[in-house]
Amino acid sequence: MANNLLTISADGRPVYLHEDLTVLCQAFDWAAYSRCFVLVDTHTATHCYPFLREILPADHQLISVQAGELHKTLDTCQYIWQRLTAAKADRRALLLNLGGGVLGDMGGFCAATYKRGIAFVQMPTTLLSQVDASVGGKLGIDFDGLKNHIGLFAHPEAVLVSPLFLKTLPANELRSGFAEIIKHCLIADAAAWERLQAHTELGTLPWMELIAHSVRIKAEVVAQDPREQGLRKILNFGHTIGHALETQALHSPQPLLHGEAVAIGMWAEGFVSKQRGLLSEEAFGQVDQALRCWYPSQQLSEEGIRQALPLMLHDKKNSRQTIMATLLDGIGKAIYDQPLTIEEAQQALEAYVALGK
Numbered sequence: 001m002a003n004n005l006l007t008i009s010a011d012g013r014p015v016y017l018h019e020d021l022t023v024l025c026q027a028f029d030w031a032a033y034s035r036c037f038v039l040v041d042t043h044t045a046t047h048c049y050p051f052l053r054e055i056l057p058a059d060h061q062l063i064s065v066q067a068g069e070l071h072k073t074l075d076t077c078q079y080i081w082q083r084l085t086a087a088k089a090d091r092r093a094l095l096l097n098l099g100g101g102v103l104g105d106m107g108g109f110c111a112a113t114y115k116r117g118i119a120f121v122q123m124p125t126t127l128l129s130q131v132d133a134s135v136g137g138k139l140g141i142d143f144d145g146l147k148n149h150i151g152l153f154a155h156p157e158a159v160l161v162s163p164l165f166l167k168t169l170p171a172n173e174l175r176s177g178f179a180e181i182i183k184h185c186l187i188a189d190a191a192a193w194e195r196l197q198a199h200t201e202l203g204t205l206p207w208m209e210l211i212a213h214s215v216r217i218k219a220e221v222v223a224q225d226p227r228e229q230g231l232r233k234i235l236n237f238g239h240t241i242g243h244a245l246e247t248q249a250l251h252s253p254q255p256l257l258h259g260e261a262v263a264i265g266m267w268a269e270g271f272v273s274k275q276r277g278l279l280s281e282e283a284f285g286q287v288d289q290a291l292r293c294w295y296p297s298q299q300l301s302e303e304g305i306r307q308a309l310p311l312m313l314h315d316k317k318n319s320r321q322t323i324m325a326t327l328l329d330g331i332g333k334a335i336y337d338q339p340l341t342i343e344e345a346q347q348a349l350e351a352y353v354a355l356g357k
């Protein structure tokens with residue numbers, strides 16, 4: 001591969017990985033499209049776009065939106081559609097989404113619905129989006145206070161991944177993305193989980209290796225179940241409880257980053273796995289030790305738990321009004337469609353809080 005460019009196939013579309021942005025961008029055929037639009041937010045416009053300005057097609061046009069989950073709404077989508085319409089973007093146009101999971105989800109959703117669908121490319125700038133959100137074709141926005149409630153499945157033409165962007169992130173954002181790396185090891189690769197436990201500091205982590213490992217796991221799962229009818233649900237480990245906590249905290253004085261919420265969710269769903277005899281005490285002890293090492297300061301209140309738990313009833317993987325979670329059947333193996341009661345989730349979260357006191 002030229003210049004050590006790493007290519008991973010995800011549902012027939014390439015995921016290109018390279019440190020050098022010039023090499024990365026040269027891997028994609030920009031000339032195949034009538035025009036290129038670049039969607040940025042207020043963070044990536046300042047910290048990431050300057051690295052790309054001279055590499056992208058000279059006539060590309062910028063569209064900028066506010067950063068953050070609070071702006072992942074229909075109102076922001078309307079603004080994006082209006083900008084594309086005003087610029088007379090046709091069906092051969094291309095939208096490059098330069099940002100994290102919020103921007104990638106929303107930008108892809110806007111591209112997939114504008115004129116019944118234009119092409120888009122994901123260029124994830126956060127660790128979370130590089131190892132998870134940008135791969136798999138899930139797109140959407142928040143609606144009526146519920147995370148990713150409106151959306152669809154559509155795949156990008158390509159995903160362009162560079163660890164260079166990780167240098168623009170604060171430590172808490174890196175830890176947020178690292179939660180998904182932990183998840184991929186726990187649900188699908190016990191050997192990788194063993195290796196991962198040797199690291200306790202962000203500075204010692206081999207980012208390119210870890211990103212590629214997570215992309216491969218997710219791509220393999222999605223290839224077998226692109227529409228999330230079965231196996232793909234294992235990727236939901238930690239998310240049934242985690243999404244509820246994240247949603248509840250979104251408008252609170254102390255909102256949780258996605259990975260912070262998922263870390264608590266993995267602990268709680270691991271606890272349920274142990275209670276059901278699926279996960280040994282020793283294995284759960286490893287999960288507990290690792291998560292508390294990386295996420296030591298996550299605080300939950302009794303009121304926050306009480307408000308969050310009913311939100312699990314809106315989880316998209318539920319069936320017939322039953323909460324369906326993914327649990328661990330030992331390290332490296334996950335089982336999906338496991339009925340979960342609110343009482344079990346509450347017991348797990350109360351145990352998490354008690355151990356932190």
